[in-house]
Amino acid sequence: MTLVDETVRQMLRDRFVVGWHNIWREDYVGQSHGYRRDQLAVGTTNGAGGRNMQIFVLAPDLTVVHALPGFWHPEDFAHELRLAEGLFSLWQDGQLSRQQKDDMFRAVQLAECRSRCEATVARSGWQHFDAHAERVRARSEPRDTLACVSLPADLGMVTLLKPLNVLAHERMAERPFLPFAEFDVEGFVDYGRPYYDNNAGRGTKGAVLPKAPKSKPAYHWL
Amino acid sequence: MISPTRSFPPQLACALLVTLAPAAVAAQAPAADAKVMRTVGAAMMEAAAAPSFQNLIVSGAKVRSATHRLLGDMTWHRRLDQAVAAARAQNKPIVWVQALGELRGLT
Numbered sequence: 001m002t003l004v005d006e007t008v009r010q011m012l013r014d015r016f017v018v019g020w021h022n023i024w025r026e027d028y029v030g031q032s033h034g035y036r037r038d039q040l041a042v043g044t045t046n047g048a049g050g051r052n053m054q055i056f057v058l059a060p061d062l063t064v065v066h067a068l069p070g071f072w073h074p075e076d077f078a079h080e081l082r083l084a085e086g087l088f089s090l091w092q093d094g095q096l097s098r099q100q101k102d103d104m105f106r107a108v109q110l111a112e113c114r115s116r117c118e119a120t121v122a123r124s125g126w127q128h129f130d131a132h133a134e135r136v137r138a139r140s141e142p143r144d145t146l147a148c149v150s151l152p153a154d155l156g157m158v159t160l161l162k163p164l165n166v167l168a169h170e171r172m173a174e175r176p177f178l179p180f181a182e183f184d185v186e187g188f189v190d191y192g193r194p195y196y197d198n199n200a201g202r203g204t205k206g207a208v209l210p211k212a213p214k215s216k217p218a219y220h221w222l
Numbered sequence: 223m224i225s226p227t228r229s230f231p232p233q234l235a236c237a238l239l240v241t242l243a244p245a246a247v248a249a250q251a252p253a254a255d256a257k258v259m260r261t262v263g264a265a266m267m268e269a270a271a272a273p274s275f276q277n278l279i280v281s282g283a284k285v286r287s288a289t290h291r292l293l294g295d296m297t298w299h300r301r302l303d304q305a306v307a308a309a310r311a312q313n314k315p316i317v318w319v320q321a322l323g324e325l326r327g328l329t
Contacts, residue, residue, distance in 0.1 A: 003319070004288035009295060016317045017309040019299035020325045052322040060309040060316065062302075081317070088315040185320075 002055075005074030011081050016057075023052075046072045046124040047164030050189040057084035059091050062180040069168055069189045073123045076116075076165065083112065091177055102176040109173035113166045124163035130192025131161055144170065145191050167191060289325070298325060 002008065012018050050069030055077075057066040066084035068077070090096070090104055126134070134145050138159075145167055148157045162170070171188055299305035302318065309316045319325075 004285070004292050009292055012317055013296040015314060017299070017305050017312060017314050018296055018317045018319070019302060019305040020319045020321065021300070021302070022324055023320045023322055054320045056316075056318040056320065058309075058316040058318055060306055060313070062306065065315060084315060180318075 002072050002074060002077050005078075007078050008074050008081070011078060015085065016081070023054075044071050045127060045164065046070070046076055046120070047168060047191075048127050048130075050164075050191060051194070054185060054189060056180065056183075057081070057088065058180055059088055063091060064175065064178050064180050064183050065091055067168075067172060067175075067183070067188060069191075070164075073120075076120050076123060079116075079120075083108070098177075105176040106173045109169045112169040116165060120165055121163045124165035126161055126164065126192065133193040134161060134191060164191075293325065 003012070047068075047070040049071055053070055055068045055072075056064055059065055065087040066080065068080055072080065087105060087108065090101055090108075093101070096104070134143065137143060138146055145161055146159050147162050149160055150157050175183065175188070297308070299308065305316045305318065308314075
């Protein structure tokens with residue numbers, strides 16, 4: 001439901017050139033049982049299904065001015081499109097050096113991590129199976145998906161999963177104005193469960209995937 | 223990046239945050255704790271905002287009609303070089319969607 005929202009549709013029609021590419025041959029896609037276009041649709045969280053859908057905003061010279069993994073709430077997606085228009089203008093600016101453009105790109109992306117409203121952050125929670133898979137991975141390798149937050153009154157630190165809007169912008173900040181051909185899609189969407197199997201519990205090669213908790217906690221993205 | 227050895231049981235973290243939030247508010251937590259309060263606030267917001275989005279259900283008929291409008295209202299390029307030519311001509315950025323499946327069919 002990201003693209004069919006009325007505001008988003010008008011923005012796409014009037015301010016962008018649009019294209020669609022089926023990535024079913026790519027190695028990084030997750031499994032999916034598929035959805036018909038006349039099938040019931042349900043809401044999800046920002047960034048859900050990042051391996052199966054990526055939305056790039058490209059300059060005509062195929063420079064990536066912005067990218068988003070997965071599905072997005074229409075309100076948040078419209079905001080991201082406006083941000084991408086600003087970054088496109090920045091890329092086209094003839095007065096600034098490449099270094100200045102890159103610095104501004106990083107600053108804008110990181111500012112987005114802090115400036116979005118609480119509703120956006122709330123909509124950017126992790127699906128419980130992705131959160132679980134990410135925590136399992138973090139036990140054996142360093143991950144940029146988690147943040148240490150200090151508790152008040154010297155109670156120590158807690159490790160929390162970053163909201164996916166924050167993760168997406170942080171990862172974009174590391175990829176300023178890259179040529180599309182050099183954009184590391186696999187690294188960009190590397191979070192959560194590698195394969196979506198509608199809870200069958202197995203990956204593409206039959207490997208048993210870590211089981212998600214049975215009950216979904218209220219604050220599952222923390 | 224953080225070290226995985228510093229991980230914290232998530233259930234305990236949730237319990238701590240939810241328990242501490244009212245006390246921290248009452249004590250007017252200093253600015254250094256604003257990040258924690260923001261996190262707690264976001265968690266509480268999720269209880270209200272995120273489920274309303276996640277529980278959204280749109281009928282198949284509405285999805286079909288909206289998709290039909292999306293397809294009919296603009297030209298969806300299937301080849302990047304064609305999109306680039308159109309973008310150059312109109313000096314517009316390109317929204318290039320990479321997805322598992324087809325916009326006109328199964329996604």
